Amino acid sequence: MIRYPYQGTSFDDWQHKLSSYAPEFLLKLFRDMLRIRIIEEEVERRYFQDHMKTPIHLVIGQEATSVGACAAMTRADLLYASHRTHGNYLAKGGDLKAMLCEFHCRINGCTGSRGGSMHLMDKSVGMAGSSAIVAGVVPIATGAALAAQMHGESYVTTVFLGDAATEEGAVSEALNFAALKQLPIVYFCENNFYSVQSPLVTRQPKRELYKWAAGYGMASELVDGTNVLAVYETMQTAVARAKRGEGPTFIESPVYRFRAHGGAGDDSKTGYRDIAEREAWEKVCPLETYFTFLKSAGLIDETVRNTMAGEIMAETMEAFDYALASPKPTEADLYTHVYAD
Amino acid sequence: MIRYPYQGTSFDDWQHKLSSYAPEFLLKLFRDMLRIRIIEEEVERRYFQDHMKTPIHLVIGQEATSVGACAAMTRADLLYASHRTHGNYLAKGGDLKAMLCEFHCRINGCTGSRGGSMHLMDKSVGMAGSSAIVAGVVPIATGAALAAQMHGESYVTTVFLGDAATEEGAVSEALNFAALKQLPIVYFCENNFYSVQSPLVTRQPKRELYKWAAGYGMASELVDGTNVLAVYETMQTAVARAKRGEGPTFIESPVYRFRAHGGAGDDSKTGYRDIAEREAWEKVCPLETYFTFLKSAGLIDETVRNTMAGEIMAETMEAFDYALASPKPTEADLYTHVYAD
């Protein structure tokens, strides 16, 4: 039984918009998604080798949201992630080597092996942080937006959250405050219908999330999370609104994760969701639908794609080698940064 | 400046509804409100004598909500209160003597001097409890409703909360759960526009509270909190909905407190709200508008009212005497009920 069918229209009727974009931009979006996909698949493939002792939450199937959102942001804009960090981190310009070192618990991981996969953070690219506590960063990101407003700085903060995160009272509190103060922030809610193995229906009443958010007196949008351009455009509007000082936006974006909540492989066979549901969503895979779309417009073909994939694979392999060869922390490293000076 | 003007229509156009009510019922509502008013004024008058060492939150001006709501409930139905408990407790059939003993910190207070004014509780009349933590009982009341549903019992739970309570994330969590499970509960939100001395405008964005609640997928109503009959009818609908198993209702009821947030007297002169605002609301005093309404229908006159007042005053005086003569707890009383057997 398909409990949560895809309800969008994919790239139907998007052809006419193509001319408003530079081809390089369109290709870059594709490449960024492909890069995340390839890296994630390689992480997944190697997970059983046991060198990465860190809980992973793969974004395979959810690449368009990270890439589309980050395309609408500058490096100075901030991004906060949930536990499902990889796509956010890579799309925001995070350092692949630093990420893989973190997965391998090395000292040159982006947080020196303290945070692991659920706490990727790199200040230099505006990857502002993440939390292993669902919704944990939602108020924190709101505070970052408050800081921008108080300092008169122009950066916009975007925070990713899952559908289940909206059940946490702290999100409600954050939305109230952001709307009250008209903060420059975007709440990007990836609704993938599940929290671990719990479907929405056991957790929330029937109503639409983006309409609920509108109840806080803020702009609220629904955008197809399989369509990277739609995500990009919706984010652009939201970011522009924030930069104009016109306050926060909530974006609900239906997506589907093709893998288990955590770890490698899909776990649909355990029965909490129907494999047919995943398969239906795989038909609107954000990577493949976009590829087909670009291809039909003559902007890409298999050769170009293969070249890209080859480059990315080489980069990925090199980064894994780097991580595996990287030094481990020593006992002394345990004791630093408990308190700041 | 009147920041929060009265926006209702009081008893205009209610004349035609009178015939559907028994006169005794209509008079009982008046008497119940008058009783709360007189008791509260006496508590206030005596507060400076220092015998009641307990923080009080008077409901003077907010009598119609308690009385109207409780008129739609049976004794078996449960009522949960916030810190502003007195009206709730008395309207639900609480024992005046037990309440005043509690205020006077006596052993025969309704909670034996452990709870004080902010924690009035009397199981025997369905006064299920209250909390000095804003919104603290909102999830708890929701749990009481869950228990009713699980046990297949028919009682309805009503929980009073203030406007500020809706800012607490736990309320959001409770609404989500109640709507999810279609629990037999009524969230009665007295919107008196202030939290202590903080106006709504410094705490919430512009939007209507009852519409926000509707975002949780539940029935949501707005009712004039100065009109006891309107409150009664709205509550009746909500209680009936709950008893039919059709789930929760949120009721927003604009009211005004005529006194300070806590303690005796009004504190408007300190400047956080305009005295003119209070005066404007005093013109729609729930007690006086209802008296005028009943009087114009020939159902009451000053003599009847004075008789009522005299009876209530006598009852009140006797209860105060009783409380003052009541025994204080001993040291041994401190140690009971830390744990249940």
Add this chain to the structure above:
Amino acid sequence: MPWDEGLVNSLVYDAPDPNEGRVLGYAQAVNEALSLALDHDPAVFVTGQGVDDPTAMFGVTKGLQEKFNAGRVFDSPLSEEGMMGICTGAAMHGMRPVFMHNRPDFILLAFNQLVTHAAKMHYMDNGQTTVPLVVWAAIGRGWGSGAQHSQSIQGLLLTVPGLKIVMPSTPYDAKGLMLSAIADNNPVLVFEHRWLMKKEGVVPEGMYRVPFGKGVYRRRGKDLTIVGASHALELSLQAANKLAAEGIDAEVIDLRTLKPLDEEIIAASLQKTGRLLVVDTGWAMGGVCAEIGCLAAEKWFEHLKGPVRRIGLPDIPHPAGYTLEQFFYPDVARISQTIREMCGK
């Protein structure tokens, strides 16, 4: 494999003797307790995030929904504070909720309801209502659980009146203490440990209750007294057993419940040994170790032959990587070293 499953599978414990009775895994023992309780009392219900999903809280809730239906074993929204209040309210009105969490860290979201409501209701109401509520969670460790998924919070809660705190070490206790917790008319916190979940032990069938406030000797000895609970006690017992070969004869007391605390068993042992080592899965500073260490200085000073020692976690957040964790968590070797020092060897 989900998260740390491989790691937990790889842990080795002494095998139980099947001649002593039926052997069961720790998670299965808790599962059996829940099943018996649900069967025994219609007021019992089980909720928590994913209690009805295929992974079933490390297996602890496996099959319960099928057996007792979705009305009594149900998934929860991600609303820890709200659900703690909801369970408290249900408990005040005739139910006996078991509210389960993957990690104690998530209970920190619910401290207002737990500490300021559930724990105090019965007292504030002058005994009019009771709150028969069980809050369960499994302490994390290893495989990148890190600072936000590894916290032991018993040290934060010990100071709060009105609560009870249970930390079983064996499958037998896990079942019997869970049954006691559900039967108790007060809010009871049951903290399991992820690394004990697959430990096996002899577990009787049917209903039995392990009483609260009664510690048990896991090892008799005369040189020093080691007290603690849960996985910290398990490690200490391993250390003590090894040190016997070096001629160190340690007494090891499993407290089972930290609140109420079995002061008598500690006092009796200290009277004999004069030396106290307190172990805990939480931070050593200000938590369980501190309370018991202070009790020694306060009530059993006359028995003490030397300084009290405590082994818990250093005053540092939990790192995520195994490369750092190895320095962070005390192990059998470090515990042994401390014991040797205490015995002057």
Add this chain to the structure above:
Amino acid sequence: MPWDEGLVNSLVYDAPDPNEGRVLGYAQAVNEALSLALDHDPAVFVTGQGVDDPTAMFGVTKGLQEKFNAGRVFDSPLSEEGMMGICTGAAMHGMRPVFMHNRPDFILLAFNQLVTHAAKMHYMDNGQTTVPLVVWAAIGRGWGSGAQHSQSIQGLLLTVPGLKIVMPSTPYDAKGLMLSAIADNNPVLVFEHRWLMKKEGVVPEGMYRVPFGKGVYRRRGKDLTIVGASHALELSLQAANKLAAEGIDAEVIDLRTLKPLDEEIIAASLQKTGRLLVVDTGWAMGGVCAEIGCLAAEKWFEHLKGPVRRIGLPDIPHPAGYTLEQFFYPDVARISQTIREMCGK
């Protein structure tokens, strides 16, 4: 009169000597600290429920909004957890928030953000960000504050790495410690006590900082050492001063900050007196008293001449009525009695 104002007005403290400098009330001293900090650093802001209202957090925030505008001193929604996260986020991005609460009880709503986020960010990020956040609250007592408005939560938080905990006893310290707290690059909890709010003392004008982790002798003596902070220390000092007439010469150490803790000053004093009494405004079990008592047994065992004693609250929720409170809270008489017992008199 709002709530317990009359009661607090009626408390009597030793008058300060105006020849020693300017005399100021406790609340005014904190107010001055906030004002100086706001003036000194544009990154500082002050928020909390009612910080800009006429009652102004017991007077502590009086006039600040008028002086520094509504952008830097602003009211907060009733959203403790959310606002704790918002302040944490702002602190991570260049601000220095002071987040104020009427009561520590309300901070329990925010434990997830405080304990699992603010306290750990700097460590988890490997030092990339800092969280210069001050969380302020006034412990309640009396006049029906009861179980939900009187809790001292330092005992719950002492075990949490990454936090600092400050509990001033005098107007001088309240100002100087607040200025240190705001200048600190870590989350600092400042717990005041409602009953100290109108205490007067000599307070220098202008900026000065009282360092963290440095206790101070409030009384020199040789018979026993009393350590603690805040109102509990104030009561103990009164007891100690009285007992001088009975020939008991107590040393009284005000710790000022509980985390970091000045172990050296306690050790030095114990070396002399050999007897330790720990006092705290919180529950005696499992909290601050426990930690310091345990330290004595662990590190200063050789100095101890007799059992450690602790005076905190019994393991019971706070009752509301004054008729019960009189039995619940330790007073000068009871502290004196304990001291006499410890000194064998």
